[in-house]
Amino acid sequence: AQTVTQSQPEMSVQEAETVTLSCTYDTSESDYYLFWYKQPPSRQMILVIRQEAYKQQNATENRFSVNFQKAAKSFSLKISDSQLGDAAMYFCAYRSAGGGTSYGKLTFGQGTILTVHP
Amino acid sequence: DAGVIQSPRHEVTEMGQEVTLRCKPISGHNSLFWYRQTMMRGLELLIYFNNNVPIDDSGMPEDRFSAKMPNASFSTLKIQPSEPRDSAVYFCASSLVYLPREQYFGPGTRLTVT
Numbered sequence: 001a002q003t004v005t006q007s008q009p010e011m012s013v014q015e016a017e018t019v020t021l022s023c024t025y026d027t028s029e030s031d032y033y034l035f036w037y038k039q040p041p042s043r044q045m046i047l048v049i050r051q052e053a054y055k056q057q058n059a060t061e062n063r064f065s066v067n068f069q070k071a072a073k074s075f076s077l078k079i080s081d082s083q084l085g086d087a088a089m090y091f092c093a094y095r096s097a098g099g100g101t102s103y104g105k106l107t108f109g110q111g112t113i114l115t116v117h118p
Numbered sequence: 119d120a121g122v123i124q125s126p127r128h129e130v131t132e133m134g135q136e137v138t139l140r141c142k143p144i145s146g147h148n149s150l151f152w153y154r155q156t157m158m159r160g161l162e163l164l165i166y167f168n169n170n171v172p173i174d175d176s177g178m179p180e181d182r183f184s185a186k187m188p189n190a191s192f193s194t195l196k197i198q199p200s201e202p203r204d205s206a207v208y209f210c211a212s213s214l215v216y217l218p219r220e221q222y223f224g225p226g227t228r229l230t231v232t
Binding site for chain 1: 151163209215
């Protein structure tokens with residue numbers, strides 16, 4: 001079974017600065033997807049960014065980018081020019097691209113609480 | 119464009135009562151997922167459906183939990199009888215079966231069982 005680990009329960013950053021959230025995962029599969037979701041105090045789970053394992057290029061969405069290291073099974077999220085609205089719980093998630101009963105299932109990490117200081 | 123809709127947003131009930139949570143997926147999505155979020159266990163997948171058919175219910179904690187998807191636009195998660203340890207936030211998410219298959223979450227239902 002796949003596991004996802006976020007080793008930083010909490011992180012903080014000054015507004016306009018850059019912060020990196022860590023995520024590692026364990027899998028024996030070669031084809032999969034990785035995601036970062038954001039959960040603000042409203043509880044809504046919001047998709048931030050997606051990375052396909054077969055792509056070597058790191059995904060980028062505006063101020064959010066990832067550092068995907070497939071061999072190391074590492075998938076970190078970098079937030080540049082942090083804003084107060086970035087304050088939230090961030091979850092790393094894994095999804096198999098294969099078939100079987102794991103198809104479509106997301107496995108989540110424990111989450112990292114990000115605080116942004118003005 | 120409406121997202122995933124869940125109702126109710128908050129539910130407070132007494133132990134032993136039946137609870138029904140409802141979900142309307144995004145139109146056109148054919149996969150639906152039910153998750154539970156607690157402080158102790160984080161986010162757990164309870165069950166998911168593809169094209170209205172349950173694919174994996176191994177995450178359903180016990181027989182008190184049941185889920186149905188009678189059509190492509192509606193699903194329910196029922197707890198009968200409810201217990202205090204069922205208190206959690208329950209999320210419904212939907213996606214396309216085919217690529218890219220990102221899951222989009224509803225706002226969640228906060229359930230409190232006293």
